[in-house]
Amino acid sequence: MRKLITILLTVQLLWSVSAVQQPVKLVQPNGEEIVVILKGDEWNNWFESAEGYTLVQNEREEWVYAAAIQGDRLIPGNAGFEPESESIPKHLHAQLPRPEDNSPIPQISLTQDEYKLPLLLIEYPDHNAQYSEQNFNDLMNSTGWNGTGSFRDFYEEISYDQFHPDATVDGWYMAENNHDYYGYNQGFTYAVELVRKAVDEAEAAGMDFSQFDNDGDGWVDALNIVHAGPGAEEGDQSNIWSHKWSLSAADLAVQYDGVWIDSYTINPEIQYNTQVYIGVIAHEFGHALGLPDLYDTDGSSAGIGNWGLMSGGSWGTDGGSPWYPAHMCPWGKTQMGWLTPVLLENDTTAIELLPVETYPVVYQINHPTDDSEYFMLENRQKRGFDVNMFREGLLIWHMDDEKLTGWGPNSDEPHYGVGLEQADGQYHLELGFGRGDAGDPYPGSTGNHTFDDDSVPNSHSYYFVPSLISVNNIVLDDTMVYVDVAMGTDVIVNSELTYGSGPAWDTGTMSVALANDFDIGQFSCILxxxxxxxxxxxxxxxxxxxxxxxxxxxxxxxNAHVELTGGTISAGMGSIFEIEFFCYSGAEILVEIQTSDADAFNSSGEEVIVTTEDGIFQIQSVPQVLSPGEASGAAGEVMAVPVEFASSVPLGFVGFRFSDDPDFLSLYAEPYSDDNGNGQWDEGESFEDTNGNGAWTGEVTLGERINGWEYDVYEANNSVLFTTVNWPNPLDPDTSLLVEFNMLISPDAETGDVALAISNILMIDFLGNPGVEGVGSDGVFTVTTGGSVGDNSNLTTAFSLHQNYPNPFNPNTTIRFEVETHRHATLHIYDITGRVVKTLVDEQLQPGEYEVMWDAANVASGVYFYRLHAGDRQITRKLVLLK
Known part of the structure; x- marks a missing residue:
């Protein structure tokens, strides 16, 4: 039971039957019973409370409410966890992939007279069957079985006596392993082993499998298996969940008697504590004939509910009578070749619809502008196997062939491949509220006699395009349904969006054009x-x-809604209005614009069909310009170099490279005593006020626009790399100072201009779009007074600090310096933030030349500064440690 959510990685597709939708009991470890509803199918299922909240077992095997989904697993909440108070959504479940099924689909049109199929029975050493082979022969073949009808009776009724299945029942065979070995909670391949065992036993017993190749393609068309006991669809996951799959999924396909045996269906012996009814067997057999599930395979809605065999109708039209499975929907019967819809192409009144349970009469109306969509009309009555139906009347089906090519045509609500237009307009099936009710047929419990472009539901396409199709004057008279069908006008106008554009964070335009051969008195659309x-x-x-x-x-x-009224759009072609859009982005982006709900009326007030063509709007990039400001200074001084920023879009991130040529400038922070050892200057700690402003100055000073932002700055490859970010409070458009870099001018700098450049720009707008266009302009820093080697005073050569050697270094380097008079001198090593890393000299020195070595084995790689300070003189240089 702990493997409630089981994953099988395979390449086969598995068809299955939906859960029973009746209350089932789960037992807690302490013996307490709780009543839940089993949801989903063989591949994706879960338990829900009556209120719709999902339950899952925790590590102690207690059933608790699910709190979240993590990948493909449900995460249990703590004991006492209440999902409603924690705002956990209802119907919580993982979306699991379904395997494929590539086994051949039988061609029943090639079948002559009887359609022969095998039904093999298999039991377990520890779980024997309760019902005999004869019981199953009667269930499959006997006319009027059990007072409700056999499998053969059902298929002869829904095929209008065109399809005659003849089942050969054989068994019971004995499985190799006990019951629980093959359970759903062990994985599907174990059930495949059971099927192969039944096939091998039947072959050994003398069964001729060649007789079951009805279409002569060399494959057994529909192998059916019944296992002892109930199915997992009733709640116990140690049982096998009824499904259709293939032996080749586990590499167990086999050839006997000249034919291959691969595709199979498997069903339970027991249902509702008695012999299984025909509903689940008929549903799985529908898969064997090539029909998909028409319930919502991801469990988020009900598909066609109980209104069709290939959905919840396998449990009966009322959901609780699997001995009376629902008829196939008209699309399914058409796929089987058992009926041909009457195509309506003109206005027709007083159409008479006979009960579809007895007469193969269905009408089809194609959508005039969508080649894949159409409607089908059928009269469903409480007769035959539909006897327990919610209510009689007209069912209007909405098909889209574009959705009917895959395995889950009804998993994308409300856009189904086969959908039912529910007369009460409540959309209960799409919302997952039950599997149908008396409000679904027309007129139904709400007395709805009209289905057209203005009704609820309406006859629009799934893409909101009006069809002008009207099914009205719907009357139910005893067992007959009468309707009038109007096809509307064939007048069509075309709406087209022209190419539009506009700059980021500014206004752009796009035109809406109309091609109409007549005057239009009203037009509206949604973009x-x-x-x-x-x-x-x-x-x-x-x-x-x-x-x-x-x-x-x-x-x-x-979405943008536009409506034009009270005048005339003259006949012609071309633009009818221009829309102004604000471009809500800081980056260049292509926006796809789709038109929906486009409605138009001619000058007489008659609605016309509007076809639409989508358009493209380009939000254009706008350069955001970074510029070095004017600055100057003498060799050996520390100066602020500003970077101005002209931006026109909101930004959450800015990053760039700042470089100088020749490389005379280095990031500099005023040295300080890191008394508390936290790696940053704090109020009260002593510092050298190099620039004389009375406050400690770090390597950067942020402009007012980004004051308080997080930032990062460091030197690499003779450049400064700077990034700053603030997603909660983006940078507003403006032109002003962004940041000042506090730079040490090399003592060796020569008089003249230093070229400044900004490159490698990355900007991200406030929405997270990285495509903002950044542009860096060039600038100039002027060295006003050049320095001599080692001397920033320009007064004497007796006080000097030489470049360390080697540089870069690892881990030792030598520093030489001279002092000209007897005085106290210090030589400190600082990191880029100004923090003192090492004191090499701190004493009274006689005039002369000195040499010290720094062992940097215990500090990290990076850029450092060393400063010689004696009296009122000081010189600072940069060194690089590379490990």
Whole structure:
């Protein structure tokens, strides 16, 4: 039971039956029973409380509420955890991939008369079967079995007596292992072993598998297995969940009697504590014939609910009578070749629909502008296997062939491959509220007699394009349904979005064009931008629409709604208005704009069909310019070098490289005593006020625009690398100082200009877009007075500090210096922040030349400074430690 969520990595697709949707009991370790609902199917299932909250077992095998999803696992909450108070969503479950099934699909159109299929029975050494082979022969083949009908009766009814399955039942065979070895909680491949064992036993007993190749393609068409006991779909995960799969998924396909045996379905012996009913077997057999599941395979909605066999209808039209499985929906019957819909192409009144349970009468109406979408009309009555249906009446089905090519056509609500237009307009199936009710048919419990472009639900396409199809005057008279169908006008106008553009964080424009052969009295549309980066700020009418009144708004969902009324859009082609958008981005980006809900009415007030063409809007980049400011100083001095920033978009991150040529400038922080050893200057700690401003100055001084921002600065490859970030409070557009670099001018600098450059710029806007265009301009730093070797006083050569040797070094280097008079001198090593790392000299010195060595074995690689200070004189140089 601890393996409630099991993953199988395989390349086969597995079809299955949905969960029972009836209350099941779980037992806590202390013996307490709790009543839950089992949701999902063989591949993706979970337990929910009556309120819809998911339960999962914790490490102590206690059933508790799930608190979160982590990858493909449900995470249990603590004991006493209440999901409602913690705002945990209902129906929490992992989205697991489904394996594929590449086994051949039988061609039932090639079948002559009887369709022969095997049903093999297999039991376990520790769990024997309760019902005999004859019981299953009767369930499959006997007319009127159990007073409700056999498997054969069901398929003959839904095929209008065109399909006659004839099951050969054989068994019971004995499995090699005990019951729990093959359970759902052990993984699917164990169930495949059980199927292969049944096949081998049947072959050994003399079964001729060649008789089950009905279409002559060399493959057994529909192998069916029944295992002893119930199925996991009733709640006990140690059982096998009914499913359709293939032996080749576990490399166990086999050839006997000249035919290959691969595709199979497996079903339980027991259901509701008695012999299994035909519903689950009929559903899995539908998969064997090539039909997909029409419930929502990810569990987020109900698909077509109990209204069709390939969804919850395997449990009966009322969800609780699997002895009366629901008919296939008309799309499924069409796929099987058992009915051909009558195509309606013109207005037709008083259409008479006979009960579909008895007569293969279904009408189809194609959407006029979407080749893949169409509607099907059928009259469903409480007769035959549909006897327990919620309510009788007209069912209107909405198909989209684009969605019907994969294994889960109904997993993307509300855009289903096969959807039911529910007459009450509540969309309960899409919302996952039950599996159908009396409000779904027309007129139904709400007395809805109309389905058209303005009704709820409406006859639009899944892409919101009106069809002008109207099914109205819907009448249910005894067992007959009567309707009028209007196809609407065939007049079509085309709406097109022209290419639009605008600068980042500014206003741009895009035009909406209309091609119409007649005057239009009203037009409206909704524009969806993806990604959501455009905000509508205005609409400008032109000559074609100048007498119209216009309204526009930006919805909470970020869509732009525009409506033109009270005038005339003259017949013609071209732009009818221009939209102004604010470009809500700091970076260049292409925005796709899709038009939906485009409605138009001619001058007589009649609605016309509007086809739409999507457009592209380009938010254009705008250069954000970094510029070195003017600065100057003498060799050996420390000066501030400003960087100005002209920005027009909000930014959350700015980074760049600052370099000088010749390399005379180095980052510098005023030396300080790190008394508390925290690696930074703190109020009260002594420092050398190099620039004389009375305050400690670090290597950078932030401008007011980024005051308080996080930043990082360091030297590498004779350049300064600077980054700053503040996502909660982005940098507003402005032109002003960004940062000042406090730079030491080399004592060896020569008089003249030093070229400054800004490069390697990275800017990220406030939304996290990294494509902001950054531009660096050049600048000049002027060395006003050059220095002589080792002397920043320019007065004497007797006081000097030489460049260390070697440099760079690891870990030892030698420093030479001279003092000209008897005085107290210090020689300190500082890091780039100004913190004293090492004191090499701190004593009275006689005039002369000195040499000291620094062993840097215990400090990190990086840029350091060393300073000779004697009396009122000082010289500072830079050294580099590379480890």
């Amino acid at each position: 969806h931008d993806s990604p959501d980066r455009l905000i509508i700020t205005g609409v400008n009418l032109n000559d074609r629409s100048s007498d119209m009144s216009v309204t526009f708004e930006e919805s909470e969902e970020g």
